[in-house]
Amino acid sequence: MVSARVVDNLAVTETMHLLVLEPLFPVESPGPMQFYMVWLPGLEEVPMSVADFVGRRVSILVKPRGPTTSALASSRPGNIVGVRGPFGRPFEPPGKVLAVAGGSGVAPFIYMSRLLGSRLTVVYGARSAGEVGLLPSLLESNGASVAVATEDGTAGYRGTAVDLALELLGRERYDNVVAAGPPAMLKALGRALKGMGLEPMISVEAMVKCGMGACGSCALPGTTRLLCLEGPVFRYSEALGWLEEVVGEE
Numbered sequence: 001m002v003s004a005r006v007v008d009n010l011a012v013t014e015t016m017h018l019l020v021l022e023p024l025f026p027v028e029s030p031g032p033m034q035f036y037m038v039w040l041p042g043l044e045e046v047p048m049s050v051a052d053f054v055g056r057r058v059s060i061l062v063k064p065r066g067p068t069t070s071a072l073a074s075s076r077p078g079n080i081v082g083v084r085g086p087f088g089r090p091f092e093p094p095g096k097v098l099a100v101a102g103g104s105g106v107a108p109f110i111y112m113s114r115l116l117g118s119r120l121t122v123v124y125g126a127r128s129a130g131e132v133g134l135l136p137s138l139l140e141s142n143g144a145s146v147a148v149a150t151e152d153g154t155a156g157y158r159g160t161a162v163d164l165a166l167e168l169l170g171r172e173r174y175d176n177v178v179a180a181g182p183p184a185m186l187k188a189l190g191r192a193l194k195g196m197g198l199e200p201m202i203s204v205e206a207m208v209k210c211g212m213g214a215c216g217s218c219a220l221p222g223t224t225r226l227l228c229l230e231g232p233v234f235r236y237s238e239a240l241g242w243l244e245e246v247v248g249e250e
């Protein structure tokens with residue numbers, strides 16, 4: 001594990017914070033969709049997707065959920081955290097890519113937009129405009145196209161990210177669809193695309209502990225696949241056991 005200094009904390013939406021971390025010793029460069037384990041002294045070590053990597057600085061987008069993510073989101077420049085990784089398998093889809101995201105699931109697509117530029121379109125879904133904030137400008141500054149959906153219609157299209165993604169897929173051809181965010185959104189997308197003969201790639205959020213294939217805590221339900229070595233991106237059909245465990249069977 002490498003110590004890293006928090007050099008910036010930007011509130012990018014009403015709830016999510018983009019932290020820029022500067023490791024005191026260089027860490028290995030990450031590939032798209034990979035993640036680091038981030039440790040806050042006195043609390044836990046949690047997996048965080050790479051939201052950006054410039055020079056040797058790592059950015060993470062934090063959505064407060066429990067004690068560790070809440071403390072991380074309110075950390076200040078100068079605070080020290082621990083960083084381990086990157087973990088997982090880089091996932092860089094070829095061709096024209098449609099990313100469908102909700103909540104902190106958008107984090108890896110900010111980094112992906114730096115690598116894919118105009119090959120990437122991101123559909124970002126939220127309840128209202130306050131949850132959208134600066135995210136479109138972060139993605140667009142790297143050349144990606146952004147389409148926003150809000151459930152209350154206060155920004156962009158009125159409806160869900162899945163509704164908007166289906167509209168885009170009806171109008172344009174994409175070579176790959178990849179999604180990250182709330183499990184209910186991922187399941188609804190997978191089911192809708194199955195009806196169109198398509199299968200999205202899904203970013204899974206299982207419990208990551210060792211990150212090295214040793215403890216088995218990140219095994220995908222119903223498979224022998226380990227998220228920390230082979231994920232976090234899996235085909236929808238491989239992620240279905242996990243989705244049924246966290247969302248329930250319908």
Ligand SMILES: Cc1cc2nc3c(=O)[nH]c(=O)nc-3n(C[C@H](O)[C@H](O)[C@H](O)COP(=O)(O)OP(=O)(O)OC[C@H]3O[C@@H](n4cnc5c(N)ncnc54)[C@H](O)[C@@H]3O)c2cc1C
Nearest residue numbers: 044046047048049062063066067068069104107205207208
């Ligand atoms: C590959 C991957 C990438 C992720 N990327 C992001 C991201 O970019 N931004 C973001 O905000 N969130 C991300 N998450 C989710 C984030 O890691 C969890 O929300 C966080 O671990 C919750 O910790 P907590 O203590 O704040 O909350 P709680 O839900 O209270 O967690 C309670 C306990 O469970 C542990 N825990 C909960 N979920 C996980 C988990 N998935 N893995 C390991 N331990 C867990 C915590 O360490 C803590 O000990 C990602 C998860 C995965 C698997």
Ligand code: FES
Nearest residue numbers: 209211215216228
């Ligand atoms: S986290 Fe231990 S095997 Fe994957």
